[in-house]
Amino acid sequence: MPLDIDKLLSTPAELTDNSTAKCPVVLMTRIRLARNLSTHCFPGRADDGERKEIFNRCREAIMATSSMKRGMSVAVDELAPLQRQVLVERHLISRELSAAKSGAGAAINKDQSVSVMINEEDHLRIQVLRNGFQLKRTWTAINALDTALESSLDYAFSPRLGYVTACPTNLGTGMRASAMMHLPALVIAGQMEKVVRAVNQLGMVVRGLFGEGSDASGSMFQISNQTTLGESEPDIVKRLHNVLQSIVDHELNARAKLLETDPAKLPDKIGRAYGILKHGHVISSSEAMNLLSLVRLGVDLGYLPDEYRTVVDRLFIEAQPGHILHRADKPKLESDERDRLRADLLRSEFANFPTPGYPTAGNN
Amino acid sequence: MASPLKCDLCDNPATVHLTQIVNHKVHKVDLCESCAQAKGVTDPSGFSLADLLLKASLNPEPTAPAGLRCEHCGYAPDDFKKSGRFGCPQCYETFTDLLEPMLDNMHKGTAHTGKIPERALQRKQLHDRLHELESELQSAIKAERYEDAAKFRDEIVQVRQEAGLSTAS
Ligand SMILES: [Zn+2]
Ligand SMILES: [Zn+2]
Numbered sequence: 001m002p003l004d005i006d007k008l009l010s011t012p013a014e015l016t017d018n019s020t021a022k023c024p025v026v027l028m029t030r031i032r033l034a035r036n037l038s039t040h041c042f043p044g045r046a047d048d049g050e051r052k053e054i055f056n057r058c059r060e061a062i063m064a065t066s067s068m069k070r071g072m073s074v075a076v077d078e079l080a081p082l083q084r085q086v087l088v089e090r091h092l093i094s095r096e097l098s099a100a101k102s103g104a105g106a107a108i109n110k111d112q113s114v115s116v117m118i119n120e121e122d123h124l125r126i127q128v129l130r131n132g133f134q135l136k137r138t139w140t141a142i143n144a145l146d147t148a149l150e151s152s153l154d155y156a157f158s159p160r161l162g163y164v165t166a167c168p169t170n171l172g173t174g175m176r177a178s179a180m181m182h183l184p185a186l187v188i189a190g191q192m193e194k195v196v197r198a199v200n201q202l203g204m205v206v207r208g209l210f211g212e213g214s215d216a217s218g219s220m221f222q223i224s225n226q227t228t229l230g231e232s233e234p235d236i237v238k239r240l241h242n243v244l245q246s247i248v249d250h251e252l253n254a255r256a257k258l259l260e261t262d263p264a265k266l267p268d269k270i271g272r273a274y275g276i277l278k279h280g281h282v283i284s285s286s287e288a289m290n291l292l293s294l295v296r297l298g299v300d301l302g303y304l305p306d307e308y309r310t311v312v313d314r315l316f317i318e319a320q321p322g323h324i325l326h327r328a329d330k331p332k333l334e335s336d337e338r339d340r341l342r343a344d345l346l347r348s349e350f351a352n353f354p355t356p357g358y359p360t361a362g363n364n
Numbered sequence: 365m366a367s368p369l370k371c372d373l374c375d376n377p378a379t380v381h382l383t384q385i386v387n388h389k390v391h392k393v394d395l396c397e398s399c400a401q402a403k404g405v406t407d408p409s410g411f412s413l414a415d416l417l418l419k420a421s422l423n424p425e426p427t428a429p430a431g432l433r434c435e436h437c438g439y440a441p442d443d444f445k446k447s448g449r450f451g452c453p454q455c456y457e458t459f460t461d462l463l464e465p466m467l468d469n470m471h472k473g474t475a476h477t478g479k480i481p482e483r484a485l486q487r488k489q490l491h492d493r494l495h496e497l498e499s500e501l502q503s504a505i506k507a508e509r510y511e512d513a514a515k516f517r518d519e520i521v522q523v524r525q526e527a528g529l530s531t532a533s
Contacts, residue, residue, distance in 0.1 A: 038453055038484075041437045045451035121449070143479070150481040156453035157484065162476030164456055166449045168463060169470055173478040203472065230473020 003074035003108075005083050005326065014113035015090070016314040018131045024300045024309060025248045026133035027180045027220070027316075030091070031142045031237075034165045034174035035124040035149070038156040042166040043104070043119040051103025051119050058118045058153065062107040065148045067141075071109035076100050082331050085322030091129060096120055114145065121166050122174075124149070131313075133244065135177060139237050162229060172229030177237055179244050184219040184297045185254035188269075192221075195247060203227060204243050218289030218316070223247065255301070267358045270298040278350040282336065283343040288319040291346075303356035315349060371396035434458040490527040497523065 015028060040046060040054050059073050076084065076097060084098035093106050097120045104119040117125040126149070128142040156164040162172035170176075186192050196206045208221035223244060225236050258266055273294035276283070283291070292312050299309040317323060324342050325333060333341070369378040371394060378394035433440050439451035441462055450456060456463065467474045497520050504513040 036453060038488075041452040042450065044447065044449050045437050045439065146479075147483075151483050153484070154487065155481045155484050157481050158456065158476070159480075160475050161456060162478060163481075164453045168450070168466060171467075172471065172476045175478075227470070227472040229467065229471035229476060232478040 003072055003079065003083070005086060008072075008108070008112070009086070009323075009326070012111065013090070014111050014129060014131055016317060017310070023133040023248060024296075025182055025251050026244060027182055027313060028091075028129055028131060029134045029138045029177075029179050030127060030129040031135075031138045031175060031177045032125055032127040033142060033146055034122040034163065034170045034176075035126065035146070035153075036156040036164060036166070037123050038154045038164075040123065043100075043121065043123060044166060046103075046119075048102050051101075054123055055103045055105060055118050058116075058124055059105065059107060061149055061152045062116045062118075064152070065145060067114050067145045067148070068107055068109055071107060071114070073105060073107040075103075075105040077102050077104075080331070082322060082325055086326050089320040089322045090317060091115075091127075093117055094120060094125070097125075114141075116145075122170070124153075133179065133248075135179070135237050135241050135244070139177070139233065143233070170228050172227075173231070173233050173236065175228055175233055175236060176224050177240050178222050178224030179240070181221050181223060181244070181247060181251075182219060182293065182296060183221055183247070183251050184293050185258055185266075186251050187219045188265075189254045189258060191250070191254060195250065199223060199243060199247070202239070202243050204240060217286070218293035220289070220293070255297075259301075266297070266301065267303070270294045270301075270303060271356065271358070274298065274350070274353070274356055277346045278353070279347065280343045281347075282339045283319075283346060284335075284339050285319065285321055285342070288342055288346065289316065292316055292319070298356055303358055304354065308353060311349065311353075315346065319346065369394045371399050373399040432458065487527060490523055494520065494523050494527065494529075 036042060037054060037057070040050055043051060043054070046054065055075070062068055063071070063073055076093075079087075084093070087093045087106070087108075088095055088098050090112060092108055092112060092115045094117065097104055097106065097117050100119060104117075106118065107116045108114070113129055115127045115129075117127070126142060126146060128138050128145065130138045130141075158164055163170075163174040165171055165174050183192065183195075186195055199206050203226050205224050205226045206221055207224070208217055223240070225240055228236075231239075255266075273291040277288075277291050277295060292315055295304070296309060296312045298304050299306060299312065318327075319342055321338060324338050324345070325331065327345070328338075328341050370376070371378045374396060376396035376398070379397050380395040380400040431440075434451055434455045435458065436454040437451035439455050439458075441459065444450060444455070444459065444462065450459070464474075497516050501513055501516040501520065504510075504516055
């Protein structure tokens with residue numbers, strides 16, 4: 001079935017339509033497994049014919065699993081550049097896959113929580129993502145899908161090196177478990193560098209942009225395991241879980257401290273962000289990220305009702321350039337026009353937001 | 365004054381500096397603006413420091429016998445050094461001497477302790493056993509050991525059934 005982007009965008013999805021208020025600091029949990037067929041060259045080495053053969057075999061096996069019921073599959077070369085960009089922005093395919101040559105594609109399930117890329121760096125990159133902080137559930141889901149695939153595909157596996165992958169950095173479990181974290185207070189308090197160092201010491205990696213004073217990515221950081229060989233999947237998951245939990249605690253402490261030492265600072269930042277989103281007319285992609293990040297913090301602090309967190313999370317995705325272009329039904333726009341359209345979208349969404357209620361001092 | 369650091373991937377001056385600690389060992393990566401861009405350091409979703417560490421751990425150059433090539437995909441050590449990727453699963457056996465010294469730097473351990481693809485391995489075992497039996501059958505027939513041949517034939521039928529293959533052949 002060819003990919004119908006409009007249908008995909010209008011179908012309720014794990015990342016845009018589920019609210020998870022239990023641990024708002026973690027936006028999304030994601031696990032991916034790298035797998036290869038034992039009989040074929042890795043995608044980087046395989047020629048067009050072999051890549052097509054791999055694609056067809058893997059696609060058939062994936063679409064037969066129960067995870068893919070009512071899902072769709074797509075070959076990258078059937079997609080327009082803008083459609084690829086939309087999929088990248090929704091975390092469904094990687095930038096690398098979107099640039100791939102023939103024989104590359106992906107299978108995506110109905111609620112977009114499962115995506116299996118074919119002929120990316122490895123024959124298979126299986127991905128399951130969940131809204132919020134749900135590492136163990138995500139592992140259970142992806143483990144089941146992997147086992148189902150293994151019943152019909154012969155994976156390349158070495159008893160000593162584990163799952164054999166194109167790049168030796170993925171050997172062993174082939175697993176990269178990660179969480180997208182929203183850490184505005186740690187950024188405002190200038191503590192991110194310390195956190196990054198501590199997380200590195202524990203064998204985890206932090207990805208995100210954290211220059212001095214500048215915050216161009218809405219205080220979003222992806223934390224993931226660095227190594228894949230020598231530790232079992234449940235152990236990696238458990239260790240990552242503990243690291244994430246301690247970062248969550250630090251973020252919440254930083255928020256409390258900011259409110260205590262400078263009670264007007266956060267409400268002021270959040271109120272201004274709200275004002276620009278509600279009334280601005282030209283908003284760049286990175287500005288939108290930063291403003292939405294502050295409003296999300298406002299929801300966490302109780303200035304806005306909980307259900308608006310889901311709206312903000314959806315806008316994080318929909319305010320990205322590919323989504324704006326797709327909405328405008330234009331393959332290309334000058335950036336200032338795109339910034340106007342983005343502001344239009346945000347104004348119309350924020351017209352439905354209630355006015356934030358700021359608790360009086362000592363009440364939080 | 366100290367001369368500016370050079371990019372680990374090319375010879376331009378490095379402006380992006382990353383530090384990563386794996387297994388209590390500190391790895392430093394210095395990149396120029398364009399290599400940082402190309403490696404996705406500025407793109408949170410696409411950046412793999414592990415990838416860069418791989419390059420870094422390739423120095424000093426590991427020794428590999430000249431002319432060594434993977435029989436299945438034709439990869440030579442140079443191909444690996446250039447791309448940081450192997451060509452096929454069999455490369456891991458061909459280039460094991462190249463790989464071993466890197467694993468310790470790259471990972472927590474050097475042996476897999478995680479999930480095992482049970483069904484795929486089972487299938488492989490059955491197929492291997494089948495090949496074995498078929499060649500034993502041939503040699504039994506050649507040597508006119510008909511009693512043994514009958515035994516192998518029965519066992520082949522059984523293994524084929526276990527492997528989910530058709531028994532008619
Ligand atoms: Zn460079
Ligand atoms: Zn090879």
